[in-house]
Amino acid sequence: MLEGLLESPVKERALLFIHVAGPSYAREIARTFSLNLSSVQNQLLKLEAAGILYSRLRGRVRLFEFNPRYAFKAEFGRLLDKALEFVPEGERRLYQGRRRPRRTGKPL
């Protein structure tokens, strides 16, 4: 969808994933799309350096999310919304993993 613009399918998937799912960590993005973990980490760090994402540690996990102070956040969000419309239905489900809580000890 936006590969021509972003020049990286890994970056595109990471951005769309965070756009849909909210705060996310590199390993869950890599696992969801069967991507190389270090490639995902590398792209997330580049996006952070560019001010598009920011990260914070929660326990031992570094969570990345959209930087609310990014000047083009609203416009970029609308572009990602549009891009999502073109993602095939089967792949779109990958961006919508379970986010609601599950009680400790509850069998799957």
Next chain:
Amino acid sequence: MKLRNISLKNLALLVGDRLRRRGVEAVLTGGACVSIYTRNRYQSYDLDFVLLAAEDKKAAGDALAELGFRREGRHFRHPDTPFLVEFLVPPLSIGAAPVQEISTISAGRRVLRLLSPTDCVKDRLAAYYFWNDRQSLEQALLVALRHPIDMKDVKTWSASEGMTERLAVFLRQFREKKK
């Protein structure tokens, strides 16, 4: 160059001067502006310069290397001083709004470009608005109490960011402390 005991303001002036000599346009933002405008009532240790052209990143790094700074990840560190310098990529903005007016301070022939007091307040308020950071609210108050601030601009910008409720907290505390 030896930088032992250099103040944040003098270091900012020195870095600003070296950048200008290399033709690099950069503006000091963030907590360092609070330190300068409050005469260190809040002491920042980060000098965040926003570059006006992303391609100047290498030239900016070269200017710091000339002063004896070494790159550590995204920061630059000098063995003589606890202050860290970082270059941020454009745009120079506060939230979704571009910065329209840049202030300057000078000492001798050195000139530093930095956020105006009004934009410094908005910059700190942005951190309070978006991350609920109370320290940033305190810093915004420290600057607002010491400098003339264009409150109409602060109110218009806050409304455009959808933050009128948090603006009310700032204005209430501003009025209380000003009494």
